Amino acid sequence: MDRINHLECEIAELRQILSAKEGELYTARKELIQQQQVNVIKQTDNQYQQFDVHVNKTQYGDKLPKWAIERYSRQILLSDIGVLGQEKICTSKVLVVGAGGLGCPAAMYLAGAGVGEIGIVDYDTVELTNIHRQILHAECDQNVSKAESAAQSLRSINSRINVTAYNVQLNSANALEIINKYDIVLDCTDNVPTRYLLNDACVTAKKPLISGSALKMEGQLTIYGYRAENNPNEKDHTYIGPCYRCVFPAPPPAHAVSSCSSSGVCGAVTGVIGSLQALEAIKCIAGHTHKQLLVERMLLFDGEDTSFGTVRLRPRCEQCAVCSDQPTVTQLVDYEVFCKAQAKEKDLELNILPSHCRISPIQLAEKLNSNSEQRHLLVDVRNEEEFKMCSIDGAVNKPIERLQGKRFEDLVNDIRKCSQVTFVCRRGNDSQMVAKKVLELIEKDHIDKIKDLKGGLHAWSRDVDHEFPVY
Incomplete structure (x- = not known):
């Protein structure tokens, strides 16, 4: 037993050293890439100075540089994205709340697509039980902040984007300050209080909320609070989609809500839903209309028979407490009190008996x-x-x-x-x-x-x- 404990301590120390070296390597690579870009620009400018002024420079996309065309060419080829869509993606800002089973695949594909700035919010640290589905984390990341671990992995996927880690628990005091910095919010959380918090904050900030969930072998996905006024491709710019409270006006009893840690979840199911969250975000950024997006519709995935379906959601409620023209909830509240449940699911402890x-x-x-x-x-x-x-x-x-x-x-x-x-x-x-x-x-x-x-x-x-x- 002593030898095992000694080896485990040595391995933990080596992992810390490896993590530090990986950070140094990431920084060195980024500095090298930046220097190469400067050198290329200088070299190109010198070459053009030697040519006749009547010789035209090579034309790229309206705002896309050569490296972006080469890197993202496979999705630029799609008529659904194109050059204009890729320009929007490269200048967009997306906030991913939750660096877990949904947030990891969602953030990974957003980074791969070239989303200009990604924010990652998570208060928790990496545990061994996370790794089977939370694919941005590795064994060496145990006890490390999930937000920091995910951010580091995203930077290694795409050094051209900005990634900001928020190692905090989102609450009524900080939600709006963080959300207002971004264009779209992805709800990748696993508890009811945070869902209501995100909904109310996104309605206030007029940001679309792409909400996903996964449990056992099933998953769900929809978009709340979509506003047509932000999309020039919409015919009716007055259209507003339902928010979370329109569909679920009152929270369920705390004991009726299951979670991944209590009921289990298949890692591949979270991968499916998280990837689809990224897809909806990319479509939303590229300018797809609400009829092409999961607005007023909820996607249902059943992993047991690998089937997909969609159900119609009720439209925006004219008496909604948050998103109606005369809301009764005009500021963020204490959502743990409102839902009678804790936002930190892992620490959930019910007191039913005396x-x-x-x-x-x-x-x-x-x-x-x-x-x-x-x-x-x-x-x-x-x-x-x-x-x-x-x-x-x-x-x-x-x-x-x-x-x-x-x-x-x-x-x-x-x-x-x-x-x-x-x-x-x-x-x-x-x-x-x-x-x-x-x-x-x-x-x-x-x-x-x-x-x-x-x-x-x-x-x-x-x-x-x-x-x-x-x-």
């Missing part, structure tokens, strides 16, 4: 290790795949999604026969919901023996069994 109905990991370990002949029923409510990955010895698997009808009745009957019962899940949220349901149904003389493991298996790993996997 404290006396919960038990700490250390207390549970003491009860399980006691020599008492009383039966202690340990009920793990995670799904089967999670239970197969890891579980506490002696636990029985009763997946929350199956605890209905006779299965739930059988569980309650089994609880009546036990002396102690503890419900367990990954973070202590689902287990509370099951325990609450049982407490509402079971007789009063059984209530005191029913507990929930506070903090779930994450807390168990932290406080009791350090070898227990955290996922």
